[in-house]
Amino acid sequence: MINEINGWNGIIYFLDNSEKMIKKLVNNSGQIGFKDGTNLEEEATGMAIDSNIWILGKSGKIYEYTRGQKVDFKMSFTPTVNSTGSLVQMIKSLFWHILLMETQ
Secondary structure, eight states, X not given: OOOEEEEETTEEEEEETTTTEEEEEETTEEEESSOTTOXXXXXXXXXXXXXXXXXXXXXXXXXXXXXXXXXXXXXXXXXXXXXXXXXXXHHHHHHHHHHHXXXX
């Protein structure tokens, strides 16, 4: 089941919690976005892409994936929240702000 769709650099990415994977569509042929054996660490509530794929887990933890593999990304803290849904928009806004600052 597709939970979220996002695009980056002409590629469409699909967040699929039922299979714990990110899938991508390139040139109208479905391809799996992760290397074999790489799955999401937990159920995801959101996804942002800035050449890397950033996943917000249900626990509030953020995961980074580069070229289909998990990167050792450490947060200085993990927010304690009842629902991470509101964090999704905040994180997406933060990524867009960072991208805009890099282009200036």
